[in-house]
Amino acid sequence: MGRVIVVGAGLVGALLSILLSKRGCEVEVFERLPDLRQSNVVNGRAINLTLCQRGYSALDCAGVGDIVRGLSVPVYGRMIHSVKGDLTFQPYGENREAIYSIMRNDLNRALLDYAELQCGVNFRFREKCLDVDLSGISVQMTNSGSGLTTQHTGDRVFGADGAHSVVRQHLQRASRFDYVQRYWEQGYKELSVPANAGHAWTEHRNALHLWPRRDYMLIGFPNLDGSFTCSLHLPYEGNSSFASITTSDALIDFFNGSFPDAVEAMPSLVEDFFSSQPSSMLTIKCSPWTHGNKLALVGDAVHSILPSYGQGANAGFEDCEVIYHCMEEYGDDWGRIFQEYESRRRPNTDAIADLCIEHFSELRDRVGDPKFILRKEIERKLTSACPELYQDLYYMITFTPIPYAEALRRNQAQTAIVDQILDNYNLSAHTTTVEGTNLIDKLIQERLAETRLSAKKLASTLSPLHH
């Protein structure tokens, strides 16, 4: 299957190298940063992430699923913290559905070890990509230790070098390249809660802890050692923003007012907060992803998404699995493999990118809006009354292998049902009355009856699960 150069030894580059090697490729991986197994590299990416079924499907395909399971903490639902410190647990599903919290570097380390020791992948660190020759195909690298510049040729190149991909920049110059990059208006900083912090909430280790406030939010991810990593999401500017909190006193006041039970478990809050700039979050969509049978981009390099649904790593891992299956199907016809890879993946990653923006916008704009709350209530009742017709978007994304674009289409059809119910209902008059509740129930039953009758028609508008 030839000699393959992978640029980037992050999560996606490392997993891809394993899968390529399993299909018979000779793989060499170049990484700009030092080997994170020898130094604790800070690369500006989030410390924690969550894996769901999509990610594990690709990890299992590579044979590393069980190794990774051993490094992760299962999370069965959200633990909502009120300002008063009340805790409410919301399970993800009725069958102990779980996502898995893991530290990025633990996962990356496991993938690098497996690729190097079990698959014979050759990793070269501190090698910064300077140039990509798309005709050759070759890459030019410079070593940040020795300063030496070297040229490397292969049969093809994969760019797995993240949102600021150098490989993408070269593809961008060579072809008519459509590209969208949009930053989210909020940033985040990571704050640590040590193991044995002593506060009662830290005993709930198998939950994602959420402190949702109107214009900002704190999220706590459990780690294997009993500690938590919290992400504080705040606007860059304005009241209660990274720009407005400039002193320790202001920070402590802000936390005491908004997250009183969190601050008690954060002995290094002031140091954590002031020792770094806020991290930004951005959406990237682009096309084409590939160049003939020579070059393909994977992961964040072609579809950076907001962390709204915890899908970043999962989406990148799905790319790798699709490439693996295309290699099974099309042998060494790399033109075809790359074409199929892009046509199977791009509609789906475009969809999840849009869904993530929508979800963050919704959190910001609509929570607290009575119409939005009513909508959520109707959705909850519909799911519970008729799960086969109405499946929650978060559930489809997180606990099923339904392609993202399909989940988006289904959700649009479902939203139309809720719209019809809302249209028949004089919101302002009845919202919180018994009469109102009964009316909603009646409308849902009517709507479901209609929907069941026309279920065939609905089904015909939805494409099959996999394609």
Next chain:
Amino acid sequence: MGRVIVVGAGLVGALLSILLSKRGCEVEVFERLPDLRQSNVVNGRAINLTLCQRGYSALDCAGVGDIVRGLSVPVYGRMIHSVKGDLTFQPYGENREAIYSIMRNDLNRALLDYAELQCGVNFRFREKCLDVDLSGISVQMTNSGSGLTTQHTGDRVFGADGAHSVVRQHLQRASRFDYVQRYWEQGYKELSVPANAGHAWTEHRNALHLWPRRDYMLIGFPNLDGSFTCSLHLPYEGNSSFASITTSDALIDFFNGSFPDAVEAMPSLVEDFFSSQPSSMLTIKCSPWTHGNKLALVGDAVHSILPSYGQGANAGFEDCEVIYHCMEEYGDDWGRIFQEYESRRRPNTDAIADLCIEHFSELRDRVGDPKFILRKEIERKLTSACPELYQDLYYMITFTPIPYAEALRRNQAQTAIVDQILDNYNLSAHTTTVEGTNLIDKLIQERLAETRLSAKKLASTLSPLHH
């Protein structure tokens, strides 16, 4: 007003240098290409362009309007060429409204001469920008002749270096930069019609010649010397595309079938067509445009648009005029000048970018669609019945100083009126009958009566002309 570095000596960079110099700045301009006054530089941009009132307003502000008028050919309307060679003239307006066709290099030369000789602007050619230091503020240049790399400092930097702006790339890395780049699905090649080509249609010099065909199009711009420059717009791939026309015979067959009267006036058609790759057209939108009081981007560097409305140069010139007026208003408060410049211009250039894509898409998708033809007919009747309530979008863009975003808003309000008329009309039943025509007239009269009654209400939804 300090020392200003302008990167790029194209149309916008040259005009900006004049206006900055008129406001008391010491201006130095660096240009990657050789001086086009000494060599006929081919830079991949279109040979011809059209100027309208917007462009001339800025040129007059700089004192070069009359010089430029002398280099341009007034064009009073469109001359439509049918496949059979029939000619139909469509005037732009009823008062000899004109746009002005000019060769890009003639215009650029005039601006360079005026800036250098009348304003003392210092131009340095063959200087490629390597780096921009946003704190300093300084730029690093390398000379393509001598190979020497030099560093230059100023009080501020303007990036007028076009769609592939190097200055923008540096701003993009330094801040949370939102960016969209989208290529149009068709490209173009330029073909010449020499002076005295001898064909009857070439006598019609004060018209833009159009050969609209369903999936492609030829446009002829008159030049001062009696020649024409024609742009052939074709898809890149598929039937009748740049990829499918690979031999002289295929080219001649294609032209004989689609543009028989054009081919007769094009003695160098085969050479013109096969001597170059098709040029691409792209849309760029981004933000922010400025960095503190140190750096601003202008022209195509921040708003590359499709040529659908002939607005590219006009929009860039409007940028320069707005900067000039902001300097008049805010003295040497450059932070304020840059802030005002971006907030006045960006909504408008975003609007014209969208309008241009819409217009090209419309040309491609809707011409020939009976509903679209009916819509255009209703629009024509509305304009003629009530010009004060209904003004054609092309007219607003080309012959008025109405800001682009305002033109977009007005057009949306107008479109809603046409939608209402169409909704009341059973299209399939009556389109071409007398009954149908009468019904349309009746609906228009009704709608206009209603609209006149509620004209006050309509007016209150439109913001004032200038703001």
